[in-house]
Amino acid sequence: MSAITHHIPDDMMAAYAAGTLPHPFAMVVAAHVSLCADCRAALGSHHALGGALLEQTTDVAISSGLKSNLLALLDGPVNPEPVYDAQGIYPGPVMEALKGGAPRWKTLGMGVKQSILSETGGGSARLLYIPAGQAVPDHSHNGLELTLVLQGSFSDETGRFCVGDVEIGDEDLEHTPIADAGEACICLAATDSPLRFNAIMPRLLQPLFRI
Template sequence: MTEITHHLPDWLIRSYATGSLGHAFSLVVAAHVSQCDDCRARLEAEELAGGLVLESLGAVSASDDLRKRVFDGLDSDPPAAFTAAERSGIYPGAVVEAMGGAQPKWRALGGGIRQAILSEDRDGSARLLYIPPGMAVPDHGHNGLELTLVLQGSFSDETGRFGVGDVEVASDDLDHTPIAGMEDVCICLAATDAPLKFKSFLPRLLQPIFRI
């Protein structure tokens, strides 16, 4: 595994730990932490602090019924929902879960580029991008924040090179043109908290249709 050089900022890890991060960004955090020991340690340190705060809280009395339900449940089998999806190839378990299976449902976007939407809600959207070697992802800015995690291959833009496990955090002031590395198809997990503004790729009117 090549060394990961682009990590998550503190506030993203903390927002994930405390549960305040939306689904799309949480997916990127979970997928990055799955392959980055540094950020896993940082997340576990945040949870250490969370545990200390939990222990310092005042007690709220719970019902006798709750106690009965819990102790009655000890000898039963755990519910199936407790089993998390497992990693499949380049896709961390959280991505497999979001894909609803082991393989993405790709849709062609033109120019050999494909995408698979994983989630969309009012907090943002997450999708996988498939970019053939040497292809440029069209020049685009964002309305909000965009996180891009490389799962296979690499891409480079004005800010540097991003290999497997690296995550790019692009705020709306970054107007960049990522180009996939020549070594392999670049597959990324990208999440935004607002729709992307493509400049030259597709007419703006088509954006709602293609959901990019």
């Protein structure tokens, strides 16, 4: 794997550690952390800081029935969620979204494909397959977009992004990502609002592709 040079910002890592990051973005952060030793260390620091802050908080009274309710839950049936390990280029958090299966690719045209993993009121997460040399239509953003490279690489106006790198796009970024030469680029992308495409055809197809 190439050296990871584009990481998760500290404020976003803090939100992920606190459990306040929306699910689509949390999926990207979790997948990146599984690939990046530096960000795993940063996450550990945030967890340690959170633990220290909890130890310093003032005690809060609890209801008299909390203990019995908790014991009743522990005595109830246990249905553990399955744990999915990384498979091939897909980290564990992506395999969890895929329920251990393979992506269900749907074509977007020009060889580009997508597989939607999560779609809620808080945003969406999807896998994107972009053939080498193919460009994603020029676009800007109505909100935040996180893009994690899982295979290959792509380049745009801000630089080059290889396996493990995360690009963070906001309302100020307008770009035309192009998959580099070599193998196809596969990315995990999360957004909290629709993209703003400049060309008429992508705008017309946007409701159909849900992007």
